[in-house]
Amino acid sequence: xxxxxxxxxxxxxxxxxxxxxxxxxxxxxxxxxxxxxxxxxxxxxxxxxxxxxxxxxxxxxxxxxxxxxxxxxxxxxxxxxxxxxxxxxxxxxxxxxxxxxxxxxxxxxxxxxxxxxxxxxxxxxxxxxxxxxxxxxxxxxxxxxxxxxxxxxxxxxxxxxxxxxxxxxxxxxxxxxxxxxxxxxxxxxxxxxxxxxxxxxxxxxxxxxxxxxxxxxxxxxxxxxxxxxxxxxxxxxxxxx
Amino acid sequence: xxxxxxxxxxxxxxxxxxxxxxxxxxxxxxxxxxxxxxxxxxxxxxxxxxxxxxxxxxxxxxxxxxxxxxxxxxxxxxxxxxxxxxxxxxxxxxxxxxxxxxxxxxxxxxxxxxxxxxxxxxxxxxxxxxxxxxxxxxxxxxxxxxxxxxxxxxxxxxxxxxxxxxxxxxxxxxxxxxxxxxxxxxxxxxxxxxxxxxxxxxxxxxxxxxxxxxxxxxxxxxxxxxxxxxxxxxxxxxxxx
DNA sequence: GCGAGTTTGTGCACCTGTTCACAAGCGACG
DNA sequence: CGTCGCTTGTGAACAGGTGCACAAACTCGC
Numbered sequence: 250x251x252x253x254x255x256x257x258x259x260x261x262x263x264x265x266x267x268x269x270x271x272x273x274x275x276x277x278x279x280x281x282x283x284x285x286x287x288x289x290x291x292x293x294x295x296x297x298x299x300x301x302x303x304x305x306x307x308x309x310x311x312x313x314x315x316x317x318x319x320x321x322x323x324x325x326x327x328x329x330x331x332x333x334x335x336x337x338x339x340x341x342x343x344x345x346x347x348x349x350x351x352x353x354x355x356x357x358x359x360x361x362x363x364x365x366x367x368x369x370x371x372x373x374x375x376x377x378x379x380x381x382x383x384x385x386x387x388x389x390x391x392x393x394x395x396x397x398x399x400x401x402x403x404x405x406x407x408x409x410x411x412x413x414x415x416x417x418x419x420x421x422x423x424x425x426x427x428x429x430x431x432x433x434x435x436x437x438x439x440x441x442x443x444x445x446x447x448x449x450x451x452x453x454x455x456x457x458x459x460x461x462x463x464x465x466x467x468x469x470x471x472x473x474x475x476x477x478x479x480x481x482x483x484x485x486x487x488x489x490x
Numbered sequence: 491x492x493x494x495x496x497x498x499x500x501x502x503x504x505x506x507x508x509x510x511x512x513x514x515x516x517x518x519x520x521x522x523x524x525x526x527x528x529x530x531x532x533x534x535x536x537x538x539x540x541x542x543x544x545x546x547x548x549x550x551x552x553x554x555x556x557x558x559x560x561x562x563x564x565x566x567x568x569x570x571x572x573x574x575x576x577x578x579x580x581x582x583x584x585x586x587x588x589x590x591x592x593x594x595x596x597x598x599x600x601x602x603x604x605x606x607x608x609x610x611x612x613x614x615x616x617x618x619x620x621x622x623x624x625x626x627x628x629x630x631x632x633x634x635x636x637x638x639x640x641x642x643x644x645x646x647x648x649x650x651x652x653x654x655x656x657x658x659x660x661x662x663x664x665x666x667x668x669x670x671x672x673x674x675x676x677x678x679x680x681x682x683x684x685x686x687x688x689x690x691x692x693x694x695x696x697x698x699x700x701x702x703x704x705x706x707x708x709x710x711x712x713x714x715x716x717x718x719x720x721x722x723x724x725x726x727x728x729x730x731x
Numbered sequence: 732g733c734g735a736g737t738t739t740g741t742g743c744a745c746c747t748g749t750t751c752a753c754a755a756g757c758g759a760c761g
Numbered sequence: 762c763g764t765c766g767c768t769t770g771t772g773a774a775c776a777g778g779t780g781c782a783c784a785a786a787c788t789c790g791c
Binding site: 761 | 762763764765766767768769770771772773774775776777778779780781782783784785786787788789790791
């Protein structure tokens with residue numbers, strides 16, 4: 250019975266920080282930043298948790314993965330925690346970002362304040378349409394897709410944001426990866442294939458809506474999920490092949 | 491200090507379909523739709539899984555939650571499966587959607603083809619800026635925020651998309667909920683507080699980037715943990731189709 | 732009609748993440 | 762200086778999701 254451990258490491262856990270925690274840290278960071286701007290000095294796990302929409306125990310466990318930065322009986326020092334979370338997320342470093350595809354969505358992304366204020370600098374705007382080349386968006390000139398490789402190298406870009414149509418996404422992704430980009434944020438409605446070692450995160454607007462539709466349907470139908478009377482359509486037509 | 495109370499989302503799944511499965515069904519649906527357009531009649535779990543970027547066992551388990559719609563020794567009928575997944579997600583129904591906030595992002599959303607092609611119809615575009623009222627985007631006239639309640643009732647809108655600045659998001663959300671909207675897709679970088687029974691999903695562009703930055707940092711720092719494995723974590727690479 | 736080859740559906744063990752509950756630690760106050 | 766109240770940090774139980782392996786079931790070829 251050849252059933253070895255397989256030792257497959259499905260997810261990252263070598264850092265000691267679980268993926269689920271990493272996904273929540275930016276939320277904490279945002280809330281803490283807002284608190285700091287309001288001159289709040291310390292915050293308890295209870296208050297911070299409710300502001301972030303999570304349970305207090307979960308929050309404490311999340312923060313404990315970064316180290317013991319709280320004070321018992323008092324809470325967490327807001328500024329210090331901001332710094333520690335930023336540090337854990339790697340935001341103390343400077344990551345130049347390239348946006349490929351300057352359509353409606355690319356426009357929105359280029360103007361999105363949330364990038365710049367978090368330490369991400371948009372270093373290149375790239376589009377395949379020559380008519381767009383030269384256009385200035387958010388103070389940056391749009392360059393043609395041909396220049397992608399040169400721009401990535403010039404600005405040492407390590408994160409690429411794909412906002413192209415689905416048909417172009419895979420090719421753009423391949424080219425990004427070929428010239429050293431190891432992290433991709435994909436807005437195109439397609440599953441990207443990338444070699445190992447490259448991180449891809451996807452943001453899919455229609456998927457989120459579909460998930461909402463599911464819950465909406467469930468609420469509307471009550472718990473009565475009877476599929477009876479199903480299949481009124483003659484959809485099942487496995488034509489002879 | 492007025493810390494917003496956030497309703498913890500128990501995310502109870504009473505349908506029998508796990509949340510994790512629901513989140514993947516739209517991906518399967520998209521791949522299947524593409525296959526159908528290519529005149530593919532049946533597909534095996536292996537092929538579908540690799541195209542969707544998941545394991546085949548996981549895919550089969552996901553589909554088994556909808557019922558036994560496969561044929562052993564053959565695979566799944568593409569068209570039939572499209573229908574069944576659409577039905578499970580509630581896409582056979584018609585969900586009018588309102589977009590509040592017609593800035594850069596709202597523009598992009600209004601023009602996003604992924605909505606209309608999945609059965610979602612944008613029934614109202616709303617903005618607080620009077621100068622935008624009357625502007626026509628994607629064939630729909632922008633209306634003023636004052637008309638929100640009337641529009642929601644008129645079009646029987648049950649899903650609201652918030653694309654406003656963060657400062658306005660909570661108020662808009664409250665008003666949507668007050669007139670019966672029970673599902674909200676939030677693009678504003680803020681944690682919305684909603685009463686129980688209301689579903690909120692958030693899409694946060696900067697959070698995704700921060701998660702990427704974390705992984706990027708980890709890769710840059712060297713993954714010299716163990717000489718044997720030392721496999722940089724990555725994304726499953728689906729076979730390109 | 733029957734066996735060979737496929738592919739689904741699923742029981743089971745593993746693992747990640749969540750929740751509970753409480754001891755340890757810190758500040759305040761008398 | 763001791764005691765008390767508050768909050769963190771964490772061990773342990775719990776829940777949900779994932780991957781493996783295999784029996785059941787279907788088609789095809791003969």
